[in-house]
Amino acid sequence: MVVIAVSVAYFHRQRIVGSDTAKVVAEIPFVIPGIVLAVGFITAYSRPPLILYGTASILVLAYVSKFLPIALRFASNAMGQISIELEESAYTHGASRWLAFRAVLLPLMRRGLAGAAVLSFIFAFNELSASILLIGGGRQVASTVLLHYIEEGLLGPLNSFATIIFLVTACAYGVVMKFAGRSLLTARATL
Numbered sequence: 001m002v003v004i005a006v007s008v009a010y011f012h013r014q015r016i017v018g019s020d021t022a023k024v025v026a027e028i029p030f031v032i033p034g035i036v037l038a039v040g041f042i043t044a045y046s047r048p049p050l051i052l053y054g055t056a057s058i059l060v061l062a063y064v065s066k067f068l069p070i071a072l073r074f075a076s077n078a079m080g081q082i083s084i085e086l087e088e089s090a091y092t093h094g095a096s097r098w099l100a101f102r103a104v105l106l107p108l109m110r111r112g113l114a115g116a117a118v119l120s121f122i123f124a125f126n127e128l129s130a131s132i133l134l135i136g137g138g139r140q141v142a143s144t145v146l147l148h149y150i151e152e153g154l155l156g157p158l159n160s161f162a163t164i165i166f167l168v169t170a171c172a173y174g175v176v177m178k179f180a181g182r183s184l185l186t187a188r189a190t191l
Helices: 002-013 019-031 034-045 056-080 084-092 097-125 142-152 155-180
Strands: none
Touching: 002 019, 002 056, 002 097, 019 056, 034 056, 056 097, 084 097, 097 155, 142 155
């Protein structure tokens, strides 16, 4: 999801033909409720030529389309804070677009992309409205398991699973913050 967001943001920054359309299309699912998105996916992928209903693939597609706008916003903001002159300097010194992107933009965008990854993961991990309609028989995601425990009144398993979800989320946050070069225990005030 973050890779797609970075690609769309980079194409938009480079003013490649069609990048404005791609950015608008990528941001549309943000205003669509999860249930409506799920019904659209069921309608689109429950008959040939591409039958995905009841598979894990349809969940992945739904999560990517639902939370791509969040990652795209983070990627666009991170890229927008980097001056275009840095890229032009790399081009002047003989770097290709790929090398300028990899050596100049990507290291400077690292923290913004880490934020995009964490926020997208947390939202996708807790998504219920689309998941409830798209899961197939025998498949479960964290939010539907929690809903099942709540409906059945199973407080012990509910508390245990909620603790596991918290630990997984905290570990994901820790890994991304370590990748971004920040300490987990110290807060840095920025003005």
